[in-house]
Amino acid sequence: MSRSLADLGWIDFFADHARPFIAAVSEDAQAELEMARVVGVERAAFQVWTAQGSEEALLAGTLRQSASGPPPQPVIGDWLVVHRLPDGQGLRIVHLLPRRTTLARAVNSGLSEQIIAANVDVVFIVTTPGEDFDLPRLGRYVAAVEMSGARPVVLLNKTDLVDDSTWFVEQIGTLAPDLPVHGVAATEDHGLDAVRSYFQRGVTGALIGSSGVGKSTLTNALLGQEVASTGTVRHSDQQGRHTTTGRTLYPLPAGGLLIDNPGLRDIAVWEATRRPAAFEVVEEAAVDCRFRKCTHTTEPGCAVRRAVQQGTITADTLAAYHHAHGLSAPRPKRRE
Ligand SMILES: Nc1nc2c(ncn2[C@@H]2O[C@H](COP(=O)(O)OP(=O)(O)OP(=O)(O)O)[C@@H](O)[C@H]2O)c(=O)[nH]1
Ligand SMILES: [Mg+2]
Ligand SMILES: [Zn+2]
Numbered sequence: 001m002s003r004s005l006a007d008l009g010w011i012d013f014f015a016d017h018a019r020p021f022i023a024a025v026s027e028d029a030q031a032e033l034e035m036a037r038v039v040g041v042e043r044a045a046f047q048v049w050t051a052q053g054s055e056e057a058l059l060a061g062t063l064r065q066s067a068s069g070p071p072p073q074p075v076i077g078d079w080l081v082v083h084r085l086p087d088g089q090g091l092r093i094v095h096l097l098p099r100r101t102t103l104a105r106a107v108n109s110g111l112s113e114q115i116i117a118a119n120v121d122v123v124f125i126v127t128t129p130g131e132d133f134d135l136p137r138l139g140r141y142v143a144a145v146e147m148s149g150a151r152p153v154v155l156l157n158k159t160d161l162v163d164d165s166t167w168f169v170e171q172i173g174t175l176a177p178d179l180p181v182h183g184v185a186a187t188e189d190h191g192l193d194a195v196r197s198y199f200q201r202g203v204t205g206a207l208i209g210s211s212g213v214g215k216s217t218l219t220n221a222l223l224g225q226e227v228a229s230t231g232t233v234r235h236s237d238q239q240g241r242h243t244t245t246g247r248t249l250y251p252l253p254a255g256g257l258l259i260d261n262p263g264l265r266d267i268a269v270w271e272a273t274r275r276p277a278a279f280e281v282v283e284e285a286a287v288d289c290r291f292r293k294c295t296h297t298t299e300p301g302c303a304v305r306r307a308v309q310q311g312t313i314t315a316d317t318l319a320a321y322h323h324a325h326g327l328s329a330p331r332p333k334r335r336e
Contacts, residue, residue, distance in 0.1 A: 005035055005051055006201065007201060007202060007251065008251070009202045009203070010035060010037075010202070011100075011202065013100050014079045017097050017098050018035060018079075018081055018095075018097060029083075032083055032086075033082070033083055033084075033094070034081075034084055035051070035079065035080070035082075036055075036057060036080045036091065037050075037077070037078070037079055038076050038077060038078045038079075038118075039054065039248065039250075040247070040249065041074070041076055041246070044058065045058060046059075046074055048080065048082065056091070057082050057092065058092055059092070060083065074093060075116075075117060075118050076117050076248075077119040077206075077249060078097070078118045079097040080093050080094075080097065081095035082094065099118040100118075100119050100149065101119055101120055102115055102118055103115070103116045103120055103144070103150060103206065103208075104144075104147075104148065105144060105264070105267045107268075108316065108319075108320055112323065112324075116261065117259050119204060120150045120204050121150055121151065121203050121205065122203065122204075122205045122206075123145040123148065123151070123208060124155050124195070124206065124207045124218075125152060125153070125154045125208055125209055126155045126157055126209035126213045127156060127157070127172075127213055128156065128157050128214070129156055129159060129168040130162075132209075132213055133168060135171055135172070135175070137266055139175050140267055141208065141267050142154070142179060144268075150206075153179075153182070154172050154181045155181075155184050156169060156182070156183045156184065157184050157185065157186055157217075158185060158187075158214060159183040159185050159191070160185040182195060186220075187214075187221075189221060192222065198256075199222075199252055199254065199256025200255060200256060201255040201256065202256070203257070204249070204257045204258075204259065205256065205257070205258050206258070206259035206261060207219065207259065208264060209263065211242045211243070211263025212231065212263065213263070214230075215263070216228035216230045217230045219260040223252060223258075224253055228260050229243055230243060231243030242262050242263050244262045246262070247260070247262070248260055279317075279324070281307075281313055282296070282317065285312075286304055287303075289303045296322070297322065
């Protein structure tokens with residue numbers, strides 16, 4: 001099945017950024033370039049949609065390494081320029097187009113970010129009128145979505161489990177002025193028309209929230225078929241149970257696209273401004289290092305490592321600083 005690029009969310013913003021890249025290559029090479037959207041990521045293989053359909057694409061060598069550390073990796077929702085190799089050899093990703101919106105969360109004590117999805121227009125924050133209901137945490141989600149450039153919408157799912165969900169809806173409404181809140185019941189097909197109304201042609205939505213709140217059930221209801229697997233929440237082992245483990249972008253039958261995400265425990269807002277501030281303390285201490293080009297790894301007379309020993313700079317900060325400067329391998333991140 002083929003879809004036009006506009007159906008997949010291609011807009012002038014991306015075309016404007018793709019043009020100079022395409023213009024820079026020979027006419028013969030131009031004929032072999034296509035635009036593609038990332039709809040699934042599995043290690044180094046990217047499932048993409050092009051105007052021709054769904055295919056796998058691999059990173060070209062130039063996108064795997066560069067002098068200044070690893071280049072940004074494509075994430076779900078990204079737009080790419082891909083090179084179609086001759087003789088059915090598949091697609092190579094040659095260029096990552098700038099992101100219009102970036103949904104990210106802070107990891108590593110707020111010193112680095114994990115990008116959840118790119119180019120999402122509306123993020124549906126899903127919760128339930130039960131154990132999951134946590135107003136301060138919902139506030140953090142709303143803030144993170146606002147930072148991303150996308151529009152936050154809260155879905156209170158499983159409203160069939162309570163007699164009256166008015167109180168919950170009103171509480172959520174206090175989080176931000178004009179925050180849309182919809183009470184829905186995915187399994188009862190209740191309230192879903194309100195959700196469907198956000199998906200015009202080319203609009204990308206994403207579902208985020210705790211595990212078990214019904215994101216995949218909502219996805220299936222909006223798709224009109226059972227595509228995403230859903231889980232039965234068992235109270236005895238609710239901890240750490242995640243039915244959805246990867247992110248998938250689904251084209252909806254009536255237009256628009258939807259990303260189903262694995263459950264998150266919480267979201268810490270990634271504030272780009274915190275990074276330079278945290279690194280400033282390293283740079284300030286570094287003026288006392290014996291060597292002007294000290295990397296604060298093994299050099300004698302390093303004032304930065306001395307500050308870490310004295311506790312005025314945290315080991316996390318220095319590790320993140322090293323990571324950002326490509327000086328040591330990133331420490332394993334705890335993923336949720
Ligand atoms: N009563 C009721 N149950 C629902 C509703 N929506 C979903 N559920 C149930 O909630 C359970 C979890 O649903 P999922 O859709 O797998 O939840 P999820 O948010 O995708 O979970 P993860 O993939 O682990 O993040 C399933 O047993 C669903 O049938 C609803 O509106 N009402
Ligand atoms: Mg799921
Ligand atoms: Zn030093």
